[in-house]
Amino acid sequence: MRSKDIVIIGAGAAGLICAAQAGARGKSVLVIDHANKPGKKILMSGGGRCNFTNLYVEPDCFLSSNPHFCKSALKGYDQWAFIAQVDQYQIPWHEKEEGQLFCDNSSKDILDMLLADITKVNATVEVLTQLKSVEKQTIGFKLGLEKIDKKKNVISTEVIQCQSLVIATGGPSIPTLGATGFGFQLAEQFGHKVHTYRASLVPFTWNNEDKPWFSELSGISLPITVTAKSGKQFTNQLLFTHRGISGPAILQVSNYWQPGESVKINLCPSVDVLVELKRHQQTDGKIQLKTVLNQWLPKRLTDKLMERYFTNKKLAELNSNEMSLIANQLNHWHFIPGGTEGYRTAEVTLGGVDTNDISSKTMESKLVAGLYFIGEVLDVTGHLGGFNFQWAWASGYAAGKYV
Structure with missing residues (x-):
C-alpha cells in the first residue's frame, strides 16, 4: 500500500498550485485526476490564451454566502504574486481590457509553468485515475483508487493512505472536460453543507x-x-x-x-434616447425614425425592432407618448430569459461547499481534520475576467502552505 503525506483530488488550477506549494515544504504529494491530462480547463480558457488573472482583484468581485471568506486567501497570494511567477518563467502576456491578463502565445504556457513547479518539488500527477472510496481513519485517510483507460474501463485498483486530503475537483461546469459535482458529494459525505449550485457566467x-x-x-x-x-x-x-x-x-x-x-x-448606453428623439424632432422632423435608430444600433437589429415594436414614421409625426415608448424599449428593455445554456457552456459553477465550516486561512475543514477544499468547489464565485483563476491560485496556495 502506497502512502503519501497529501493526496489532491483534481489536477486543475487550484490543485496544481497547491501541490507545488506543499511539495516545496518537503511533503510527498500525489495529484490524481480522472481526465486524460491535467489542466484541461486551463488549456481551453480565454480562447486558448488563458485569462490567468486580473489587475483589479478585489473581494467585492466575488460572490459567496460569506463575502468575507475570500479576503484572507486573496491577500495572502494576490494577482501580483501570480504575475511575478509568470514573469519568472518569461511567459509573455498582455492586458486585453478591464485588467484582464492573457498569455501572448498559449494557455499551455501557464500549464507548463505549473507542471514545472510540481516537477521541481517531486510531486506526482497521475491522470486517468479516479477516486472510488474515502475512509477517514484515526489519523489521515484511506483511499480506494481506480486506474482507467480513455474509455473509462477499469484497468487496476489500489488502496493508498494519506495524512491530508485536498478536494480540488471544481464544479460541474463544462462536462465535456470531465467536470462533475463529485466534490460536492464528498463534502456532504463528511457532513459539510453544500449551497444550492447552478451554472453561471453563462449565456x-x-x-x-x-x-x-x-x-x-x-x-x-x-x-x-x-x-x-x-x-x-x-x-x-x-x-x-x-x-x-x-x-x-x-x-x-x-x-x-x-x-x-x-x-x-x-x-x-451612451444615448438618452428620449432626449435625442426630441432634439431630432425639433431640428429635422422629416427624418424617419428608422434612420435615427440606425445611427445608434446595427441595421439588422433596427429592422427587427421596427418590425416588432415601432412604426416607421417621420419624427414630426411621433407624439410624446410614442417617443417615450420607443425610448423605454431602447434604454430599458426588460428581458426575461427562458433560462440559461446550463453547464454545457458555463464558465463556472455558482454556489458550492459552505465556507462557514472552512478555515479562511488554511482552507481546512472545521469538521474533519486533514480535509481541505480549494477552488471552484467552494461557495466562492468570481466575476468574468480572470477572477476565478485568481481564486484558484489564492485558495490553492493558502492550503499548500498548511496542508
Whole structure:
C-alpha cells in the first residue's frame, strides 16, 4: 500500500498550485485526476490564451454566502504574486481590457509553468485515475483508487493512505472536460453543507415569445449596459446567438440572475434616447425614425425592432407618448430569459461547499481534520475576467502552505 503525506483530488488550477506549494515544504504529494491530462480547463480558457488573472482583484468581485471568506486567501497570494511567477518563467502576456491578463502565445504556457513547479518539488500527477472510496481513519485517510483507460474501463485498483486530503475537483461546469459535482458529494459525505449550485457566467436562452423575433440576429454584437434585479450593473458587449444572448455583459450579470427574473438592458448606453428623439424632432422632423435608430444600433437589429415594436414614421409625426415608448424599449428593455445554456457552456459553477465550516486561512475543514477544499468547489464565485483563476491560485496556495 502506497502512502503519501497529501493526496489532491483534481489536477486543475487550484490543485496544481497547491501541490507545488506543499511539495516545496518537503511533503510527498500525489495529484490524481480522472481526465486524460491535467489542466484541461486551463488549456481551453480565454480562447486558448488563458485569462490567468486580473489587475483589479478585489473581494467585492466575488460572490459567496460569506463575502468575507475570500479576503484572507486573496491577500495572502494576490494577482501580483501570480504575475511575478509568470514573469519568472518569461511567459509573455498582455492586458486585453478591464485588467484582464492573457498569455501572448498559449494557455499551455501557464500549464507548463505549473507542471514545472510540481516537477521541481517531486510531486506526482497521475491522470486517468479516479477516486472510488474515502475512509477517514484515526489519523489521515484511506483511499480506494481506480486506474482507467480513455474509455473509462477499469484497468487496476489500489488502496493508498494519506495524512491530508485536498478536494480540488471544481464544479460541474463544462462536462465535456470531465467536470462533475463529485466534490460536492464528498463534502456532504463528511457532513459539510453544500449551497444550492447552478451554472453561471453563462449565456441566456430566449423565452418562447422573443425567440421567433430575435433568433435571426445571431452574430450581431453591440455595447450595452445590463442591470440585474439586485441592481448589479455591467457595461460591455452583448452578442445575439441562435439560442439567446451572450457576450461579456450577459455572462457577468448571469451571476446575479435568478430564474424567472428579468434583466434590464440598455441597448443605447451612451444615448438618452428620449432626449435625442426630441432634439431630432425639433431640428429635422422629416427624418424617419428608422434612420435615427440606425445611427445608434446595427441595421439588422433596427429592422427587427421596427418590425416588432415601432412604426416607421417621420419624427414630426411621433407624439410624446410614442417617443417615450420607443425610448423605454431602447434604454430599458426588460428581458426575461427562458433560462440559461446550463453547464454545457458555463464558465463556472455558482454556489458550492459552505465556507462557514472552512478555515479562511488554511482552507481546512472545521469538521474533519486533514480535509481541505480549494477552488471552484467552494461557495466562492468570481466575476468574468480572470477572477476565478485568481481564486484558484489564492485558495490553492493558502492550503499548500498548511496542508
